[in-house]
Amino acid sequence: MDIIHSRLVTIINITLDSTMITIFLGAGYLFTFILIGAYWHDALKELPVRTFFMAKCLQSAAWFLAVVRGEIPDFLSIAVANSFMFIGAALESIALLRLRNEWQRKFRTPYLLAALFSIAGFQLVILVHNSEEWRIICGSLFLAILLAPSYRMVKGPSSLMKVMGYAYLLVVAANLIRAATASFTDTSVSLFTPGFYQLIYLVSVFILTILGIMGFLLLWKEKSNQELLQYASYDDLTGALNRRMFTSGAKPLLEQCAKKRQHLSYLLFDIDSFKDINDNYGHHTGDLVLQDVVRRIRPLLGNNDLFVRYGGDEFGILLPGRNEPESSHLAEQIKLTLETAPSHLPVPYSLSIGVLTLVPDPHTRMETLYTRCDQALYAAKRNGRNRIARSQIS
Structure with a gap:
């Protein structure tokens, strides 16, 4: 001491x-x-x-x-x-x-x-x-x-x-x-x-x-x-997830819903006549339209929803835990928002939306959801555009 x-x-x-x-x-x-x-x-x-x-x-x-x-x-x-x-x-x-x-x-x-x-x-x-x-x-x-x-x-x-x-x-x-x-x-x-x-x-x-x-x-x-x-x-133009990140995030959500036997919904949509917008108003206006789509839709989504831009004017939204009425309501909300909310763009635009709802199993793959939802999207376009069409996995 x-x-x-x-x-x-x-x-x-x-x-x-x-x-x-x-x-x-x-x-x-x-x-x-x-x-x-x-x-x-x-x-x-x-x-x-x-x-x-x-x-x-x-x-x-x-x-x-x-x-x-x-x-x-x-x-x-x-x-x-x-x-x-x-x-x-x-x-x-x-x-x-x-x-x-x-x-x-x-x-x-x-x-x-x-x-x-x-x-x-x-x-x-x-x-x-x-x-x-x-x-x-x-x-x-x-x-x-x-x-x-x-x-x-x-x-x-x-x-x-x-x-x-x-x-x-x-x-x-x-x-x-x-x-x-x-x-x-x-x-x-x-x-x-x-x-x-x-x-x-x-x-x-x-x-x-x-x-x-x-x-x-x-x-x-x-x-x-x-x-x-x-x-x-993330997509550098719109801030939505890119395809690689979306695919990575979608896989565990599919597995989680399959394990818990929960509903899962998927929306696939694109902008009607987007090529005409680019041709008639220029690609800058086309970019503004793409950004406007994301800006309007993002507030309607939940924290667990995944919003992806696949490329061009094609987007997808994965909705874990959402059943058929809930996904239909969201699709209608998106359509209504574009029709009623004021826009400063020089051109109006609309969306065609394909919707799919299912309870996934361990063998469900995102590629299958995309293919079936893509068929619903083209059905909406064939029926006049600016529409919502639903597909089911049998």
Whole structure:
């Protein structure tokens, strides 16, 4: 016990040269340049990554200016260094918000004003009451304010994003505690006063800096993977499932309905005289019609329904758990929506729909449903288009 106590006392009494610790911090930010520049060369073209990269550049400059305090004018090591730190913190938050697609117009103006106020407010403190205590209080509060929006990652969809959100909340809390300590106690919280507080604070900042860098890059990689999955799974024009993803999702639904002996319905439809729309109004108008079809139909579907664009103007909807009256009602709703809802398109259009309902068995295949429903679809077209025809599997 005496040995352990002795070692604890030794650790508590450790004081590191502030210049050396600050150099370590600067080196941590420099690590960002090397990592992003070497591995994420193409990613630098993207605005969130470029914004984060610029944030770390400014924060690195701030730490290196702080390293040489006393060797250069205070204007550079205090006023300019802290301004760089505030701008860097603001850009870091903006990069994270861009990553979540939350850098919205309504939020931009108040946040940018807060950033400008932080810079101007700190300079005013230097001019009016230039004491280290007041600089610590105001600087810590301003950093907490500028980093506060990062808390929104706590509500993110992935565990990584949530962890990053809590890490930034910890940084915000640390700055608030530092400001409160400087305001209400006699404890020195200066980063340039050797002591246990200095050691803990700077080492913590160093660790969180490295974690923040790695976390951001992992978040960007996660976002890129999600976008690749989106491209691989959905039709890029309409946002409906593509054929491959639909087939993959339909198989377990067929198996589930077969196991539970539940009804399953399938709708197959296309746009009447779609070739004439393209020929007479142009392919751009044809694309608008395809997008309009999906936009109108999607709100009518449930969470478990699968909506696919097979190609051209042909679409399908798989409805697990829907019986014949329910599927007929949905088909009528789709038809009614197209006939009554206002449209800004230069051409009206209608759909022909084939409908099929069955209780699948373990041998039921999606290809069989498609073939029989396709026959019903062409029956609807032969009977005058803009109609619903139903098929049954015998």
